[in-house]
Amino acid sequence: MSNKMKSAHYPKYGPPEVVQIIEVDKPEPKANEVLIKVHATTVSSGEARVRASNFPPLFWLPGRLMLGIFKPRYVLGNEVAGVVEAVGSEVTRFQVGDAVFGGIGSKNGMGAHAEYKCVPEDTPIVKKPESLSFGEAASIPFGMFTAMCFLKHKGDIQAGQQVLINGASGAVGTASVQLAKYYGAEVTGVCSAGNTKLVKSLGADHVIDYKTEDFTQGDKQYDLIFETIGASTYKTAKAVLKPEGKYLAAVFGFGEIVAAIGNSKRVVCAVADENIEDLAFFVELLEKSAIKPVVDRHYPFAEIVEAHRHVDTGRKRGNVVVDVV
Numbered sequence: 001m002s003n004k005m006k007s008a009h010y011p012k013y014g015p016p017e018v019v020q021i022i023e024v025d026k027p028e029p030k031a032n033e034v035l036i037k038v039h040a041t042t043v044s045s046g047e048a049r050v051r052a053s054n055f056p057p058l059f060w061l062p063g064r065l066m067l068g069i070f071k072p073r074y075v076l077g078n079e080v081a082g083v084v085e086a087v088g089s090e091v092t093r094f095q096v097g098d099a100v101f102g103g104i105g106s107k108n109g110m111g112a113h114a115e116y117k118c119v120p121e122d123t124p125i126v127k128k129p130e131s132l133s134f135g136e137a138a139s140i141p142f143g144m145f146t147a148m149c150f151l152k153h154k155g156d157i158q159a160g161q162q163v164l165i166n167g168a169s170g171a172v173g174t175a176s177v178q179l180a181k182y183y184g185a186e187v188t189g190v191c192s193a194g195n196t197k198l199v200k201s202l203g204a205d206h207v208i209d210y211k212t213e214d215f216t217q218g219d220k221q222y223d224l225i226f227e228t229i230g231a232s233t234y235k236t237a238k239a240v241l242k243p244e245g246k247y248l249a250a251v252f253g254f255g256e257i258v259a260a261i262g263n264s265k266r267v268v269c270a271v272a273d274e275n276i277e278d279l280a281f282f283v284e285l286l287e288k289s290a291i292k293p294v295v296d297r298h299y300p301f302a303e304i305v306e307a308h309r310h311v312d313t314g315r316k317r318g319n320v321v322v323d324v325v
Ligand SMILES: NC(=O)c1ccc[n+]([C@@H]2O[C@H](COP(=O)([O-])OP(=O)(O)OC[C@H]3O[C@@H](n4cnc5c(N)ncnc54)[C@H](OP(=O)(O)O)[C@@H]3O)[C@@H](O)[C@H]2O)c1
Pocket: 044, 045, 046, 049, 142, 146, 166, 167, 168, 169, 170, 171, 172, 173, 190, 191, 192, 193, 194, 195, 210, 228, 229, 230, 231, 249, 250, 251, 270, 271, 272, 273, 311, 314, 315, 316, 317, 318
């Protein structure tokens, strides 16, 4: 068996064309690691942002310190779905042949844009539901972890609440509409007319077309406003937030940070975390069809640059999957 593999490197920060597929050594698992043969991964908006070093001003330096100050330190690819090909001597959670999926995380160096990846067994990776293809499974973690972090862990979403999701047709938005419905909220999704059908099909009770209507000027008041794409600010959105309501910002600027420091119960700016418990919960929801994957397009691994180009348009619907096998 070859000890080489293909890997999508980006030797410098820049446009999609900086990404090149090269041959590198296939990794070998340490005692606490599993070697995953990657079947599918995604190019998320997060990866496109890292590739381009397109961090908001306040995060530019921390981002570069973490990811490589002069040139990128890691191979991209946080979401992974594949098959365990080898396990280290101390591994107990997985066996060779298990089909798994999850999020690798920057502390493990990401790296799913490659044919193989080794991760410690305590990484947020679980067995893949049989009903999902590898591509569908890879499309779950990015949006769902973010939705769970903001709506449940930070927002304490409750049944019957009025919840608005701005950017309802994106990866985070499509996951958030579904999760908010699962928790029994009355959901308003903000998207363009072309995505109304999709957002309604995910359970949204109401849809606002952002091209013809500004939700911050409406009469309706919300318990939770989840800003998934940075199209609104707290300053304008607070007009439609209930007195005890919360503005949850996955994308935020200086104004939101200042507001969150002033009143952290009202404004939340955060970076979503990934953990095994939440991932196992998503599996439960998938198995009872309470949530479903939303895949915009598939690209073969050889066309990963095209996948980056599509994500860079900012127009994707849900997730962009890269089929490695
Ligand atoms: N804080 C965190 O932990 C965290 C975690 C994950 C992601 N993020 C950030 O969250 C952002 C969103 O990620 P994503 O992957 O969900 O985005 P995405 O999938 O790239 O979003 C694309 C979608 O946004 C819609 N859209 C564009 N402009 C809009 C507007 N003005 N109003 C409403 N919808 C609009 C587009 O629909 P149309 O084509 O119809 O316009 C498209 O369907 C990224 O910036 C990412 O870095 C943050």
